[in-house]
Amino acid sequence: MASHFEQLEQSMDQTPSFDGQVAQLIHLANDNGMTVSFMDIGATWLSCTLPVKGESREILLRSPNMAEHIKQSAYFGSIVGRFANRIALGRFEIEGKQYQVGVNNGENSLHGGIDGFDKRRWAVAEHSANHVVFRLHSADGDQGYPGNLDVSVTYTLTDENALVIGYQASTDKTCPVNLTNHAYFNLAGEGSGAKSLDHQLQLNAEGYLPTDSGLIPSGEIKAVQGTSFDFTQPKNIGSEFLTEPDQKTAGGYDHAFVFEPQVTDGQTVAAILRSPQQDVTMKVKTTKPAVQFYSGNFLAETPGLSKTYELYDGLALETQFFPDGPNKPDWGVNRGVLTPGGSYQHQTVYQFEC
The missing domain is CATH 2.70.98.10 (Beta-galactosidase; Chain A, domain 5)
Incomplete structure (x- = not known):
């Protein structure tokens, strides 16, 4: 140590x-x-x-x-x-x-x-x-x-x-x-050679935010059901990778997934990530309304600890309010706008089992 x-x-x-x-x-x-x-x-x-x-x-x-x-x-x-x-x-x-x-x-x-x-x-x-x-x-x-x-x-x-x-x-x-x-995880190990795409992910999210080419949300909350954005059951991240226009725009997954309100109590598991060998599990709990799941689409040529990183060498699960929220009044409390005297108290837990 x-x-x-x-x-x-x-x-x-x-x-x-x-x-x-x-x-x-x-x-x-x-x-x-x-x-x-x-x-x-x-x-x-x-x-x-x-x-x-x-x-x-x-x-x-x-x-x-x-x-x-x-x-x-x-x-x-x-x-x-x-x-x-x-x-x-x-x-x-x-x-x-x-x-x-x-x-x-x-x-x-x-x-x-x-x-x-x-x-x-x-x-x-x-x-x-x-x-x-x-x-x-x-x-x-x-x-x-x-x-x-x-x-x-x-x-x-x-x-x-x-x-x-x-x-x-x-x-x-x-x-x-x-x-x-903005942590990047590779549960197989930073220098393992495993990819984000090799991990298994489950998100307690029934909707996601489609974006334009600049990755700005359109304002729609789109249902994940029947799309490659459906992680309501555990699945390998690579299984439907780059199969739809919303993914191709971002070079992979780089989208906000909207949690069901009942799971944003900070106590309920909102996301589960498993290593390719299933020997490490990470459970995420949060009070934030969404998570930006980013599959590492822009990591190429970034000098890293064990090597120069390549695409998809790690992934991020960033709990947050909705992207571009200040410009979307219809999103209400999910916009991420704080008032004087208002309360900004949030918690995110990353819990590991190995």
């Missing part, structure tokens, strides 16, 4: 990060031999090792060092915000006022803009043997967003092999807020 932590320290704190200072890393371990590591840059979930068949298995993709982490655009393990996913043209209207935020994904804004929360140094507010709390202040006008926003993210490792991520935020002006963690 010590050598694993030492290797992480050496790879990530030898080179200055975005702000010219080295990263601070935090390591947690439970009695079962599961470990998780984080860094203050992006409040990033950097590593997750599981004891599988007597060996420690790294299941998260990451950059090999800080120099490459700074260059990558995959958002490996970072907290993204203010608004995760895309906002069309980087524009939205709130209370009659138009706002323009940073455009960094074609003509759209992605994951908070050019200088999103993934590139910020978060303060380590608390740290114990089983949890760490990161905090960030985002000033009014940051990246074009209205309001002073204060955010905290708490990571807790349990003895049930669960990583619990708690999100809190408050603002003094109405503004879009949609926070998520």
